[in-house]
Amino acid sequence: MSPAVDAAELRRRTRDLLAAHPPATTDRTDFLKARFDAGLAWVHYPEGLGGLDAPRSLQQAVDAELAAADAPDNDPRRIGIGLGMAAPTILGFGTDEQKRRFLRPLWVGEEVWCQLFSEPGAGSDLAALATRAVRDGDDWVVDGQKVWTSSAHAARWAILIARTDPDLPKHRGISYFICDMTDPGVDVRPLRQMTGEAEFNEVFLSGVRIPDSHRLGPVGEGWKVAQTTLMNERVSIGGSRIPREGGMIGPVSRTWRERPELRTHHTHQRLLTLWVEAEVARLTGERLRQQLVAGQPGPEGSGMKLAFARLNQQISGLEVELLGDEGLLYGDWTMVRPELVDFTGRDAGYRYLRSKGNSIEGGTSEVLLNIVAERVLGLPAEPRNDKDVAWKDLSR
Numbered sequence: 205m206s207p208a209v210d211a212a213e214l215r216r217r218t219r220d221l222l223a224a225h226p227p228a229t230t231d232r233t234d235f236l237k238a239r240f241d242a243g244l245a246w247v248h249y250p251e252g253l254g255g256l257d258a259p260r261s262l263q264q265a266v267d268a269e270l271a272a273a274d275a276p277d278n279d280p281r282r283i284g285i286g287l288g289m290a291a292p293t294i295l296g297f298g299t300d301e302q303k304r305r306f307l308r309p310l311w312v313g314e315e316v317w318c319q320l321f322s323e324p325g326a327g328s329d330l331a332a333l334a335t336r337a338v339r340d341g342d343d344w345v346v347d348g349q350k351v352w353t354s355s356a357h358a359a360r361w362a363i364l365i366a367r368t369d370p371d372l373p374k375h376r377g378i379s380y381f382i383c384d385m386t387d388p389g390v391d392v393r394p395l396r397q398m399t400g401e402a403e404f405n406e407v408f409l410s411g412v413r414i415p416d417s418h419r420l421g422p423v424g425e426g427w428k429v430a431q432t433t434l435m436n437e438r439v440s441i442g443g444s445r446i447p448r449e450g451g452m453i454g455p456v457s458r459t460w461r462e463r464p465e466l467r468t469h470h471t472h473q474r475l476l477t478l479w480v481e482a483e484v485a486r487l488t489g490e491r492l493r494q495q496l497v498a499g500q501p502g503p504e505g506s507g508m509k510l511a512f513a514r515l516n517q518q519i520s521g522l523e524v525e526l527l528g529d530e531g532l533l534y535g536d537w538t539m540v541r542p543e544l545v546d547f548t549g550r551d552a553g554y555r556y557l558r559s560k561g562n563s564i565e566g567g568t569s570e571v572l573l574n575i576v577a578e579r580v581l582g583l584p585a586e587p588r589n590d591k592d593v594a595w596k597d598l599s600r
Contacts, residue, residue: 209247209258211265218244218269227275236278236312239270245278245311249295253307261494278313281544285355286310286317290363293433297380297421306361306382316543318359319437320350320383320407321430325600328568330365331374331427332598335409337366337381344368344381344419346389346412352565356392356405358543359385363433364414365426370596372424377595380426382418389413399557400537403545437566438505445493446486452516452548452555453482456523459552471526478519485511506572507580513562513569516547520556527552 225238239245240254244266249255270277280287287310294306309315326332335348346366356362362383369377385392389412394402421429449457460467460475489508524531534553547558563569577583590598 209256209262211262214244214247214256214258214262214265215269217242218266222269222273222275227273232276233312233314235276237308239275240308240311244270246291249307253295253303254311278311279544281546283310283313283316284545285319285359286315286361288439289319289433289437290317290361292436293363293380293420293429294382296432297429299417301417302382302420310361315360316355316358318353318356318362318385319433320353320356320362320364320409321433322350322352324349324351324406328571330430331378332595332600333365333367333378334600335364335366336370337368337379337414339368339416340413342416343413344379344416346381346383346409346414348409350407350409351404352395353392353405353407354403354545354565355543356385356407357394357541361385362407363420365430367595368423368426371594373592374590374595374598375427376424378426378430379423380420380429381414382420383409383412383414384418387412387414394539394541396539397557397561399554400539402539402541434567435505438509438572439492445489448483448486449479450486451482452519452523452559453479455548455552455555456519456526459523459526466526466528471522474522475526478515478522481511482515482519485515506567506575509566510569510572510576513559516555516559516562520552520559523552524556531556 221239221242221244225235227235230238236245243251243254243256245254247256247258247263247266248260250257278287291307291310294302294310298306306315310317320335321330321333323333323335325334333348335346335350337344337346344366346364348366350364353362362385364381364383365378366381367377368379371377383390389410391408391410392405393408395404395406396402397404420426456475457479460471485508488511492505492508531552533551535551547562548555567575574586578585
């Protein structure tokens with residue numbers, strides 16, 4: 205970390221950026237590229253990779269200056285998988301060449317990313333994945349199927365885990381790759397949800413060739429690399445910064461204030477309880493982000509994601525109940541393939557249906573409960589009889 209870079213220095217550098225590239229007259233993409241090159245994209249990243257080796261907590265000094273100048277952002281909701289999952293994994297395990305190639309267009313938003321992890325035959329046991337990657341000279345040939353892949357229809361790149369040695373136990377025979385979604389053999393098909401949308405996809409991989417230069421981490425250590433992705437994913441889902449009454453609690457609170465004729469004693473008590481719990485979760489998220497300043501996210505992110513899913517489902521259920529007959533209405537069932545996920549968008553019916561997926565995506569609540577129990581609370585691990593058994597010998 206450079207001792208010369210403090211909040212005052214970052215504000216000065218940001219003002220210099222704004223003077224050299226006025227947001228009102230500079231192309232949006234050009235401005236974002238200049239911001240990255242100035243080290244003001246994510247200040248805690250290394251110099252030359254969008255950062256200045258500064259403390260993560262100083263990012264807010266940059267963001268405040270840019271917001272005051274009405275500077276464009278990189279539309280983080282659209283590129284959330286790249287920012288929240290791919291980038292920290294590439295930074296932690298990528299080669300210098302991979303970091304230079306991928307991080308700038310990722311942050312600027314020129315290249316969208318998706319995540320090829322989940323599989324229909326593995327369920328919540330991600331390490332039981334069956335997608336195979338076989339070495340062929342300088343390439344790996346990948347065959348298999350992935351599912352629940354957000355943004356695959358809009359993505360240029362994917363982070364992918366595949367089995368490279370079926371003779372090893374399931375956690376030790378996995379490798380981690382960067383997959384070009386435009387390559388031959390990649391087939392993306394929409395999965396329509398009960399919301400009417402198809403924000404998810406299933407992805408079929410048939411003879412897809414991935415160069416070994418697009419492997420992240422050593423062969424066979426993909427599970428270790430994937431843990432970095434998963435921990436960051438849970439923080440990005442459950443620990444995002446929101447204002448008071450942000451998220452799901454906001455719409456139902458507004459309805460309560462604006463529609464006094466809907467109020468009952470029972471719904472009042474439930475709203476008070478959920479409001480307090482939502483505020484506790486929000487403040488806990490702030491504390492978690494402060495801990496991130498000192499290092500990488502740990503299993504605490506699983507606890508935040510658990511709270512996020514539970515509260516979203518309970519709050520959206522209360523909102524539908526509060527609205528009575530109106531809560532049964534649904535605005536639009538049109539099948540669309542959105543480029544971003546909006547958990548709180550549209551109407552109450554949408555929020556109620558969409559929140560059902562919160563306890564599945566980013567790790568099921570049942571799996572996360574085990575993680576919290578074993579890695580946070582230190583409780584004895586559940587017995588596992590497949591720990592030392594070769595993947596190919598497991599019953600499926």
